[in-house]
Amino acid sequence: MTPSHSTKVNTRYRYYVCTHAQKRGYSTCPSKSIPAEPIESFVIERVRAVGRNPELLRQVLEQAREKGAARFAELEAESRDLEKDLRAWHREVAQLAGQLNPGDVNGPLVTRLADLHARIEAAEHRAAKVREHLTAVSDPLITEEDAARALTAFDPVWAILTPLERARVIALLVARVEYDGGAGAVTVSFHPTGLTALADELSRHHDHRSIA
Structure with missing residues (x-):
């Protein structure tokens, strides 16, 4: 499920919408949407439970390390594929540019060059995003002591x-929310760097409150 909201008569209503319903139609999902408050309350209770239980905290951090390593491998593979495509497209651009005849229409060549330039631009944009994600995922994970603090x-x-700030904290923590309407069960997956982001956010608010 993904977070969403609507506004009626100057009131903002937040809720979570079934991802399948958004992509394939609401008839494909028995739980089309649910209010944000009960979902987020469940998340907060999970956070509190982790804070009260050192063993659970260790498990969460270990899972975060495993997810982070898996995500890093995925991003590295995507980065290699993008670089391979970019090298091939740049070579083709150089070859085609050498075939252009001044004074001729060069219709097919120009069309192909335009297509290649569009592909290169999109791939370079994605490659930059992948590098950003790699940097974020490769940052050292928060220590158990800092997480507990x-x-x-x-x-x-x-x-x-x-x-609004609470919604931001939830977004920093939660990667995915799964809700089984039939069983009334909620499963929450946390971002690999969620606890690190949470610690930074709490520290920022603590410092701001101390200054105030």
């Missing part, structure tokens, strides 16, 4: 956050 500070900071 951040989670200890969670409740006091959470209490003073605005709804």
Whole structure:
């Protein structure tokens, strides 16, 4: 499920929408949408549970390491594929440019060159994004001690956050929400760097509150 919202009479309603419903039609999903509050309350309770249980915290961090390593491998493979495509397209551009005849229409050549330039631009844009993701995933994972410290500070900071700030914290933590409407079960997957992002966010709010 993915977060969404609607506004009616100056009131903003937040909810989670079934991803299958968005892509394939609402008839494909028994749980088309659910309010954001119960989902996010469940997430917050999970965060609190992790903070209270050192063994659970270790498990969460280990899972984050495994997910981070898997994601890094995926991104590296994509980066290699992009670089391979870019090299091939640049070679073809150079070859075709040498075949252009001044004064001729060069219709097919010009069409192919335009297509190649569009492909190169899109691939270079994606390659830059992949490099950004690789940098983020390769950053050192938060230590168990720092994670425990951040989670200890969670409740006091959470209490003073605005709804928009709370939604931001949830977005930093949660990678995926799965809801089984028939069983009434919710499964939450956390971002590999979620606890690190949470610690940074809580530290920022703590520093701001101290200055104020």
